[in-house]
Amino acid sequence: MKIETIAVHAGNHPDEASKAVIQPIVLSTTFERAADGSYPGGHIYSRSSNPNRTMLENVLAKLEGGADAAAFSSGNAAGMAVFQSLPPGTHIIAPDDMYHGLRNQLKNLFAGILTFDFIDVNDSEVLQAHIKKETGLIWIETPSNPLLKVTDIKMVVAMAKKTGIKVACDNTFATPVCQQPLALGADLVMHSSTKYFGGHSDLMGGALITKEKSEWWQKIRQVQEMGGAIPSPMDCYMLVRSMKTLPYRMRGHIHNAQLLVDFLKKHPKVESVMYPGLPSHPQHEIAKRQMISFGGMLSFCVKGDESEAKRVINGLKLFTQATSLGGVESLIEHRASVEGPDTKTPFNLLRVSAGLEHIDDLVADLTQAL
Ligand SMILES: *Cc1c(COP(=O)(O)O)cnc(C)c1O
Numbered sequence: 348m349k350i351e352t353i354a355v356h357a358g359n360h361p362d363e364a365s366k367a368v369i370q371p372i373v374l375s376t377t378f379e380r381a382a383d384g385s386y387p388g389g390h391i392y393s394r395s396s397n398p399n400r401t402m403l404e405n406v407l408a409k410l411e412g413g414a415d416a417a418a419f420s421s422g423n424a425a426g427m428a429v430f431q432s433l434p435p436g437t438h439i440i441a442p443d444d445m446y447h448g449l450r451n452q453l454k455n456l457f458a459g460i461l462t463f464d465f466i467d468v469n470d471s472e473v474l475q476a477h478i479k480k481e482t483g484l485i486w487i488e489t490p491s492n493p494l495l496k497v498t499d500i501k502m503v504v505a506m507a508k509k510t511g512i513k514v515a516c517d518n519t520f521a522t523p524v525c526q527q528p529l530a531l532g533a534d535l536v537m538h539s540s541t542k543y544f545g546g547h548s549d550l551m552g553g554a555l556i557t558k559e560k561s562e563w564w565q566k567i568r569q570v571q572e573m574g575g576a577i578p579s580p581m582d583c584y585m586l587v588r589s590m591k592t593l594p595y596r597m598r599g600h601i602h603n604a605q606l607l608v609d610f611l612k613k614h615p616k617v618e619s620v621m622y623p624g625l626p627s628h629p630q631h632e633i634a635k636r637q638m639i640s641f642g643g644m645l646s647f648c649v650k651g652d653e654s655e656a657k658r659v660i661n662g663l664k665l666f667t668q669a670t671s672l673g674g675v676e677s678l679i680e681h682r683a684s685v686e687g688p689d690t691k692t693p694f695n696l697l698r699v700s701a702g703l704e705h706i707d708d709l710v711a712d713l714t715q716a717l
Pocket of ligand 1: 421422423424446448449488492517519520538539540541542551552553
């Protein structure tokens with residue numbers, strides 16, 4: 348079935364007891380055992396599993412084309428479960444513009460336990476030069492945040508496979524509507540469900556989706572269950588509800604992003620625009636090969652310095668100046684000041700999460716601010 352149908356049906360079947368068409372929210376933390384000590388409902392205790400979380404994990408697995416999925420209380424908790432699942436001493440290769448929250452996690456929480464190199468993973472020679480016998484994982488994030496750099500997933504997988512290295516892909520910016528890393532050979536997909544999956548800027552969540560129920564996956568499941576960084580039944584319910592409209596919301600985000608790119612590209616006060624769908628994007632050919640469509644995120648550099656970028660952002664009335672992305676409302680952010688002193692993000696760069704407002708209103712707001 349196509350992704351729109353999967354999104355609507357994978358997380359839903361009428362409740363067996365009540366025949367309610369929409370699954371009820373099960374708040375119970377514990378589940379009754381039968382006389383013989385078994386668990387006829389299939390659940391024991393809600394840290395291990397809960398009907399709403401099971402339903403969410405089903406949708407997640409089906410949308411990414413995986414064998415199984417695990418839901419977490421945030422994207423960072425999902426990322427952390429991956430790092431915690433690796434044997435001490437494992438070497439990780441990650442992008443030099445990795446999402447700063449996960450980069451900081453590795454540097455601050457895993458130093459001394461794991462080793463890592465932050466490199467340009469899309470340069471196959473650089474990548475080859477950093478692979479060593481302890482390397483257990485190559486982490487990629489494509490398109491990247493906030494430079495929208497694209498990594499060739501098939502190329503990375505081919506290099507990793509030579510020595511049995513696992514490949515995990517942060518697919519938050521693309522979503523399975525725009526890109527399916529498991530189909531391109533990745534072993535694991537990670538999401539911040541806080542973004543497009545939730546889609547309304549009102550819940551935190553994270554997800555991991557696996558290609559195979561491998562030994563590594565069992566370990567990740569252990570981290571989820573024993574660590575307990577799980578989403579509440581209410582958050583799972585809200586996410587299942589949101590996932591049903593993901594493919595249609597993405598159409599709107601993509602449509603508006605492309606029209607904003609067209610507008611900004613021609614604007615005399617704009618120095619450059621970063622969007623994988625632009626023929627001028629340095630990895631456009633890779634993006635065309637591996638992406639189904641180019642997503643709802645874009646960045647642009649204004650002509651001038653940081654103060655000029657801030658003048659533009661402060662002049663906007665409809666765009667909200669805030670971090671995060673993927674909600675129905677358009678957001679804009681001066682990324683360099685969020686990422687801290689070691690950022691590689693240009694100081695005149697603004698990152699845009701195209702929302703679902705009418706494009707004419709978004710363009711009018713940018714016109715007056717620029
Ligand atoms: C937001 C984000 C994360 C972290 O997710 P949280 O839900 O904020 O913990 C990871 N990767 C990317 C690309 C993100 O945008």
